[in-house]
Amino acid sequence: MSIDMAQFHQVFFEESFEGLDIMESGLLDMDPGTVDSEQINAIFRAAHSIKGGAGTFGFADISGFTHTMETLLDEMRDGRREITTDAVDVLLKSVDVLRDMLTAARDGGDVDQANIDAQSAELKRVLDSRPGQETPVAATDGEAENAAALPTAPVVGWHVVFRPHAHLMRTGNDPLRLLKEFRELGDTSVTCDIGGMPAFHEYEPEDACLSWDIHLREAVDKYQVQEIFDWVEDDCDLAIMEIYDESAPAVTPAMAVTEAPPEGRVKPDLKLADPPPERRGGGDRRKPSKPAASASAGSIRVDVPKIDSLINMVGELVITQSMLSMLGEDFDMQDVPKLLEGLAQLERHTRELQESVMQVRMMPISFTFSRFPRLVRDLSNKLNKKIELKMIGESTEVDKTVIEKIGDPLVHLVRNSLDHGIELPEVRVAAGKPETGTVVLNAYHKGGNIVIEIKDDGKGLDGDFLFDKAVSKGLLSPDEVLTDKQKYELIFMAGFSTAEQISDVSGRGVGMDVVRKNINELGGSIEIESELGVGTDIIIRLPLTLAILDGQVVRVGDETYIVPLVSIIESIQVRPEMINLVGGKGEAFKLRDEYLPIVRMHEVFDVKADHVEELTEGLLVIVEAEGRKCGLFVDDLLGQHQVVIKSLEENYGNVEGVSGATILGDGSVALILDITGVIRLSGSRQDDFRLPRSA
Amino acid sequence: MASILAVDDSASMRQMVSFTLKGAGYEVIEAADGVEALNIARDKPVNLVITDVNMPNMDGISLIRELRNLPSYKFTPLLMLTTESSAEKKQQGKAAGATGWIVKPFNPDQLLGTVKKVLG
Numbered sequence: 158m159s160i161d162m163a164q165f166h167q168v169f170f171e172e173s174f175e176g177l178d179i180m181e182s183g184l185l186d187m188d189p190g191t192v193d194s195e196q197i198n199a200i201f202r203a204a205h206s207i208k209g210g211a212g213t214f215g216f217a218d219i220s221g222f223t224h225t226m227e228t229l230l231d232e233m234r235d236g237r238r239e240i241t242t243d244a245v246d247v248l249l250k251s252v253d254v255l256r257d258m259l260t261a262a263r264d265g266g267d268v269d270q271a272n273i274d275a276q277s278a279e280l281k282r283v284l285d286s287r288p289g290q291e292t293p294v295a296a297t298d299g300e301a302e303n304a305a306a307l308p309t310a311p312v313v314g315w316h317v318v319f320r321p322h323a324h325l326m327r328t329g330n331d332p333l334r335l336l337k338e339f340r341e342l343g344d345t346s347v348t349c350d351i352g353g354m355p356a357f358h359e360y361e362p363e364d365a366c367l368s369w370d371i372h373l374r375e376a377v378d379k380y381q382v383q384e385i386f387d388w389v390e391d392d393c394d395l396a397i398m399e400i401y402d403e404s405a406p407a408v409t410p411a412m413a414v415t416e417a418p419p420e421g422r423v424k425p426d427l428k429l430a431d432p433p434p435e436r437r438g439g440g441d442r443r444k445p446s447k448p449a450a451s452a453s454a455g456s457i458r459v460d461v462p463k464i465d466s467l468i469n470m471v472g473e474l475v476i477t478q479s480m481l482s483m484l485g486e487d488f489d490m491q492d493v494p495k496l497l498e499g500l501a502q503l504e505r506h507t508r509e510l511q512e513s514v515m516q517v518r519m520m521p522i523s524f525t526f527s528r529f530p531r532l533v534r535d536l537s538n539k540l541n542k543k544i545e546l547k548m549i550g551e552s553t554e555v556d557k558t559v560i561e562k563i564g565d566p567l568v569h570l571v572r573n574s575l576d577h578g579i580e581l582p583e584v585r586v587a588a589g590k591p592e593t594g595t596v597v598l599n600a601y602h603k604g605g606n607i608v609i610e611i612k613d614d615g616k617g618l619d620g621d622f623l624f625d626k627a628v629s630k631g632l633l634s635p636d637e638v639l640t641d642k643q644k645y646e647l648i649f650m651a652g653f654s655t656a657e658q659i660s661d662v663s664g665r666g667v668g669m670d671v672v673r674k675n676i677n678e679l680g681g682s683i684e685i686e687s688e689l690g691v692g693t694d695i696i697i698r699l700p701l702t703l704a705i706l707d708g709q710v711v712r713v714g715d716e717t718y719i720v721p722l723v724s725i726i727e728s729i730q731v732r733p734e735m736i737n738l739v740g741g742k743g744e745a746f747k748l749r750d751e752y753l754p755i756v757r758m759h760e761v762f763d764v765k766a767d768h769v770e771e772l773t774e775g776l777l778v779i780v781e782a783e784g785r786k787c788g789l790f791v792d793d794l795l796g797q798h799q800v801v802i803k804s805l806e807e808n809y810g811n812v813e814g815v816s817g818a819t820i821l822g823d824g825s826v827a828l829i830l831d832i833t834g835v836i837r838l839s840g841s842r843q844d845d846f847r848l849p850r851s852a
Numbered sequence: 853m854a855s856i857l858a859v860d861d862s863a864s865m866r867q868m869v870s871f872t873l874k875g876a877g878y879e880v881i882e883a884a885d886g887v888e889a890l891n892i893a894r895d896k897p898v899n900l901v902i903t904d905v906n907m908p909n910m911d912g913i914s915l916i917r918e919l920r921n922l923p924s925y926k927f928t929p930l931l932m933l934t935t936e937s938s939a940e941k942k943q944q945g946k947a948a949g950a951t952g953w954i955v956k957p958f959n960p961d962q963l964l965g966t967v968k969k970v971l972g
Contacts, residue, residue: 162868162959169864198908205906206862209935212957213868220957327920329929329951334972363926388952391943 162214167456169210170263174256176203178527181252184245185530194234201230207255219258222273225280226251232284247279249531314343314375314400315382320353320368321393327363330389336369338385343375372400457557459517467517470510477502515556515705522600522609523551525564529571529598536575543582543593544575550600555607559699562679563609566672570611570695571596573669578615578693588690590614602701606681606723609697618687620644627653645685649673677782677833680706680721680816698723706802708829710795710821711778713758714766719800719819719829720789724780728794731777746777746788753779756839757790761814767792782832789835798822802829814838854971855879855896859889859903859915860933869902869933872960873967886910890918897924900971902931902954905941913941913948920949929970933958 183200187193204227211220226248232238254276261268317339321332339345348370355366373382382397383390481499484492526548537544555563579585579594586592599610620641627633627647639647647653651670676683681699700706700723708719709728735746736755744755755777759766767775777788800819805812805828816831856878860866863884870880881898883889885907893901901919905912912932919925932945935956942953954966 165864165868165871168867172863202861202906202908205935206865209904209933209956210862210864212935213865213959214957326927328946328949329920329927329970331927331972334969337972338969388946391946 166214166263169214170259171456171458173207173210173259176207177252177256177259179203181249181531182527184249184252185534187240187245197230197234197240201227201234204230207259216258216262218268218273219255219262222251222255222258222277225277225284226255229280229284244283247276247283251276251280311402312376312399313402315371315373315377315379316398316400317371317373317382318368318396318398319371319386319393320350320395321365321389323361323364323366325365325389325392328389328392330392332365332367332369335385335389336371339371339373342377342381343373345374346372368394374400457518457520463513463516467510467513470506470513474503474506474510477506511705515701516554518557519554520557520560521552522555522560522607523548524560525555525567526551526598526600528564528568532568532571533575533596536572540575541581542575542579544579545593545595547595547597548599549597553600553602553607555600555699556701559607559679562675563697563699566675566697567598567609567611569668569672571598574611574613574615574693574695578613578617580616584616603698607699607701609699610694611697612692612694614692617689617691617693618645618648618685619689623647642685645687648685649683680723682723682782705799706829707797708800708819709778709797710827711758711776711789711791712793712795713762713791714764716762716764717795717821717825717827718758718762718791719798719827720778720780721816721829721832722797724782724832726779726781726786728776728778729788731772731788733773736772744772746772748779748788751786754787754839755790756787756835758835759790761835761838780832782836785836787836787839800827800829853877853879854899855881856900856902856967857881857883857889857893857898859883859886859901859907859912861885861904861907865904865933868960869963872963876964876967878967886912886915886918889915893919893925894922898928900929900931900967901925902933902967904933905945913944913950916945916950917948931966931970 180200180203183196183203187196187200204223208220208223208227211217211223229238229244229248233240233244238244254273258268258273260266319332319335325332336345336347339347350368350370351366353366353368354360360366379397379399386393386395477499481496481503484496484499488496529546529548533544533546574596579596580588580590582592585594595614597610597612599608599612601608620639621644624633624639624644624647627650628635630652632650632653633647648669649672653669673683676697676699679699681697684696684698685693686696687693706719707722709722709725711718711720729748731746735748737745737747737752739745739752739754744757745752746755747753755772757766758764772790775790775792776794777790778794779786779788798821800821802817803819805815805817808818812828814831814834814837815828816834817829818826819829821827856873858866858869858873858880859882860869861884866882866884870882873880881892881896883892886903887909889901889903890910892898901916903912903915910918916930916932919928919930929951930949932950932953933956934941934945934953942950945953951970952966954963
């Protein structure tokens with residue numbers, strides 16, 4: 158029977174990564190010197206499961222590496238080894254290496270062999286660090302014994318005397334089964350010895366009283382015979398003796414064999430049954446074929462209550478549907494109120510069902526947050542800073558895709574806070590702050606969005622410093638006038654790194670611009686609040702889900718477009734006195750002391766509009782993206798809808814200014830605008846259009 | 853057809869064991885730890901139990917000890933899955949009443965071979 162092991166790989170990887178998280182958080186919580194046995198047991202079990210699974214599913218190197226970790230953990234949980242900070246640190250690093258190995262195995266990438274070897278050596282060093290202890294036995298030991306037992310004399314069979322102890326059957330073993338196994342090895346004759354049977358009145362029916370003489374006339378390896386009795390060797394008296402071929406030149410005189418086999422054939426090609434498990438390994442190692450699942454794909458674990466609520470909703474939907482169809486069978490105008498009521502119910506249920514389905518994709522943000530205690534611990538050691546991490550709202554649920562994509566940007570932001578934000582203890586004390594800095598990660602829901610805040614009580618951002626920096630890098634002209642907030646946002650510009658000295662913690666110059674790009678791709682926004690000397694607060698807003706969006710439907714000529722509701726500030730009708738022409742290049746309008754550029758949608762998308770010239774006839778939708786505001790000139794607003802986002806890239810190709818498409822209620826297709834892209838598109842038309850700012 | 857209770861806290865191992873045995877026509881019941889397994893086993897006697905050793909709540913060796921004390925499991929084959937190459941775990945298992953063991957890593961063929969052996 159051949160079973161494709163690859164089908165279990167995905168589950169194996171998923172639970173292994175979960176196991177790594179358990180190990181990591183367990184190790185982080187571990188107090189050197191004191192042993193919480195359940196905690197260390199949980200860590201041990203995680204390592205143990207990864208090792209077992211890796212071995213079974215063909216990842217021998219992972220299994221080998223984990224074995225060393227497991228040995229170390231085993232000694233710790235038995236109390237044979239003290240838990241030292243050194244050991245915990247090495248184990249934590251090993252968790253990282255293991256994670257790399259698993260990732261490489263899953264995605265088919267390359268592993269850093271040198272790193273693995275170095276970490277293995279580290280583990281061995283810790284293992285060997287205590288004198289007088291047996292060194293751990295390698296996983297593949299135990300082969301030597303079997304290999305040495307290969308017969309050299311012309312053995313033609315085996316004579317086995319098998320005398321079970323009385324309790325043998327109470328271990329679930331069965332002498333008959335063992336005897337049957339001989340038959341699979343070859344020609345067997347069995348004699349039963351009933352000498353051990355007690356008198357009838359003393360007979361215990363659950364005891365094994367019989368014993369057997371077995372003659373196997375097949376030249377199998379001794380271990381194959383031993384293997385049959387592997388499970389019962391302590392529950393019986395057993396003698397295994399060779400039967401030699403008497404016609405061949407005898408090497409050793411035969412033992413007291415009563416029944417020498419007449420046929421003296423030696424079978425050279427040994428019939429090998431299953432090789433003993435210890436012998437596997439080498440040959441079974443195989444490169445995992447193409448990754449079954451990449452990091453973003455894969456399955457999802459859903460709590461049963463969520464599925465129950467789904468099924469509930471579907472039930473409600475079916476009831477509504479049958480009610481409506483009954484109404485339709487014999488429809489009378491009198492029934493219109495009933496019909497409307499039914500439709501309202503249908504709408505409500507559809508919406509609830511939609512929410513329940515979305516719930517399935519929701520995962521607590523703790524999946525992302527859980528890596529930060531480790532990160533903060535490691536980095537604060539490295540930077541010689543004292544930092545306390547507080548996490549709030551870890552159970553806030555976020556779409557799975559957001560969880561997967563927000564991790565790296567968050568890591569970057571937290572690193573920045575630790576590296577650039579929190580000051581050294583001396584500096585903090587001198588500034589009258591507590592020696593230990595605090596970084597708060599906070600996640601919460603707010604108005605259909607997920608908000609993630611990264612707040613530190615460090616030195617805060619210096620707007621003027623950032624401004625000068627941007628000017629000196631040629632990213633900005635010196636006569637530009639920016640508000641404080643705009644100055645802070647300079648750190649999101651490509652090529653802007655504030656680190657005076659590039660450290661290996663952060664400040665590689667790529668970063669904040671990528672962070673903002675990633676967050677924008679998720680349909681979110683990022684904002685900075687900061688006070689010099691007091692701290693910085695970075696606020697990320699993300700949509701609850703990426704599959705559905707609240708949109709404003711707008712009309713431009715015969716075309717309809719969807720503007721994401723989150724980007725819209727307001728919609729107005731302009732009066733002629735609000736409109737200004739700026740330097741003959743572009744149009745702007747004044748809104749409450751602010752001048753905003755006007756983007757004529759019909760020009761951007763080259764469609765025929767109703768009111769090409771008269772700005773006052775159409776409507777301006779004021780939108781904001783990446784901190785820039787502008788007014789989109791459209792013909793009409795049609796209504797607000799929840800729209801299901803269909804990817805344009807998957808079905809057609811990337812179009813600038815458009816983030817996706819959707820199908821409207823009447824069956825027509827509408828494009829969903831990417832506001833950032835639209836602003837960029839219009840900007841390129843209007844050359845270097847700079848908007849004047851009021852102070 | 854014979855029913856088998858497969859106990860392992862690792863979902864991938866449980867899936868592999870269960871898939872293999874179901875493919876060979878056995879009825880397979882899964883449990884994620886010893887407590888769950890014991891409840892299932894008490895409820896409905898099975899023909900064979902295959903259990904992992906290291907599990908939360910109740911480990912495999914305790915499970916075997918508990919099962920062996922149940923009248924209906926006096927002679928039932930109880931196998932443990934073990935990666936422990938040391939004889940110590942096997943001895944502990946035997947002392948608790950285990951019939952035998954399957955050493956991890958194993959492949960589906962080895963598993964089936966062993967199961968066929970004990971179920972006849």
